[in-house]
Amino acid sequence: MTDQYPIAVAGCTGRMGHMLIEAVMAADDCRLSGALDRAGSPAEGQDAAAFLGQDSGVAITSDLKTGLAGSRVLIDFTRPEGTMAHLAVCRELGVKMIIGTTGFSDAQKAEIEAASRDIAIMLAPNMSIGVNVVLGLLDMAARAMSHGYDIEVIEAHHRHKVDAPSGTALKMGEVLAQALGRDLKDCAVYAREGITGERDPSSIGFATIRGGDIIGDHTVLFAGIGERIEITHKSSSRSTYAQGALRAARFMSDKASGLYGMNDVLGFA
Missing domain, CATH: 3.40.50.720 (NAD(P)-binding Rossmann-like Domain)
Incomplete structure (x- = not known):
């Protein structure tokens, strides 16, 4: 052609x-x-x-x-x-x-x-069509669960990945923060160790896993009283x-x- x-x-x-x-x-x-x-x-x-x-x-x-x-x-x-x-x-x-x-x-x-x-x-930190659909779902979920739910972003990638959290996880955090009227720079928590005190309800937490040949898994957890909602995307290729x-x-x-x-x-x- x-x-x-x-x-x-x-x-x-x-x-x-x-x-x-x-x-x-x-x-x-x-x-x-x-x-x-x-x-x-x-x-x-x-x-x-x-x-x-x-x-x-x-x-x-x-x-x-x-x-x-x-x-x-x-x-x-x-x-x-x-x-x-x-x-x-x-x-x-x-x-x-x-x-x-x-x-x-x-x-x-x-x-x-x-x-x-x-x-x-x-x-774009992630060009998967599915991931970008998930970003739209996260915006909707965050607006609906802006009070009474703790938000955590969990991501897993292969052992060779050099940056953490992943660009996709950070993009998810940005979408969540924007939907909640917050600035991710002010509310993100990237590490927890030792006596941390109670969780700040306005924070967005991140957890990073690195190992093996995991291509890319991302889960956003909305943890409320009496229920948990998880929105997950997993890449197999x-x-x-x-x-x-x-x-x-x-x-x-x-x-x-x-x-x-x-x-x-x-x-x-």
Whole structure:
């Protein structure tokens, strides 16, 4: 197809990178146009789809301008320092970005927002359609149970995840706090140890689990007197994130600039 959407993938040799490449290769309306990896990667120069036993015609490179040449959008699920380096080059070249990276500082978030004045950027801590539906449910639940219920966010991920709480858990906390008219910075409790005293009823607690190959589990607990309500999302495959990223890329195809989220992609905003 001559009108296939040219998509580049960052972190192309990682678990998520492989899933993204597989999704792009399987999509009739998309084509892989670039594959970025870190400098010194042993895979540099190899075909990006070799792990699938396929020939994409795209060589893995650490040269950002080479890897982004001919691409309209970059999908990036890497780490903050890598994403910020990619952002600068994408801004220079006019390449849009789909960012699933988590763990950004406030300064980095401000830099992403500034770049969105020049290029279209979709920023979301979780691109699973199901997770974003859950965020809508949490908003509704928090408004209905704003009094008399203690709220805790529990998340579990694989042993290799480097940030905690997860970006998804923090997004859930932000949704909950906003629905309750609070600022998450003021009411979040990230650790409990020793004699902590009674629970502050206005707080939102977070608990983090790391182990094994857990892809991503998130539960929000509303604990009242005489009842508990739990809203849970469990990921069994990273393919949900990849399909959500492709859906976001399609949404961004006619956007020249601006900062978007999955609510925009799904029509919730």
